[in-house]
Amino acid sequence: MIFYLSLLVALALLVMLGYHYRSVIFPHVPAKVRSMFPSLNHYTPLSTFSGQAQAGLSSSMFDIEANMRDGDSRAGLDERSTQEVLEIMRRERIDFDQARLIRHHQILARNGIDPSGMPLDSKAVTRL
Numbered sequence: 010m011i012f013y014l015s016l017l018v019a020l021a022l023l024v025m026l027g028y029h030y031r032s033v034i035f036p037h038v039p040a041k042v043r044s045m046f047p048s049l050n051h052y053t054p055l056s057t058f059s060g061q062a063q064a065g066l067s068s069s070m071f072d073i074e075a076n077m078r079d080g081d082s083r084a085g086l087d088e089r090s091t092q093e094v095l096e097i098m099r100r101e102r103i104d105f106d107q108a109r110l111i112r113h114h115q116i117l118a119r120n121g122i123d124p125s126g127m128p129l130d131s132k133a134v135t136r137l
Contacts, residue, residue, distance in 0.1 A: 061086055061091060064095065066091060066095070068105045093112055097112055
C-alpha cells in the first residue's frame with residue numbers, strides 16, 4: 010500500500026514539475042509530438058514588436074504599434090523584462106502600464122531606492 014502511495018506521489022510531483030517548467034521543456038519536444046498538442050504552441054518567445062503587441066504589451070503610454078509604423082529596426086523588447094511584465098500581469102490581473110510600474114518599483118527597491126526616487130540609504134547625500 011505504501012509503495013503505491015509513494016508511486017502516486019512521485020507521479021504527481023513529476024506532473025507538477027512538468028507543468029511548471031513547460032516553457033523550458035516544450036522547445037525540446039519533437040515537432041511530431043508538439044503537433045498533437047496545439048494549445049501548447051503559444052509558448053514561443055516574443056522576439057518581435059508585432060508579437061509583443063499581440064501579447065498585450067502595448068498601451069497609449071508605451072505605444073509599440075507606433076514603433077512598428079515608424080519602421081523601427083530593433084528586434085523587440087528585452088525578453089527577460091517582457092517575461093517579468095507578463096508574469097506580473099498574469100499574477101496580479103492588471104494591465105500593461107500597471108505591470109510596468111510594479112516592475113519598475115521592484116527594480117528601484119532592489120537598488121535601494123524608494124518609489125519616489127529617493128535613496129533608502131540614510132547616509133546618502135541628497136542636498137548640498
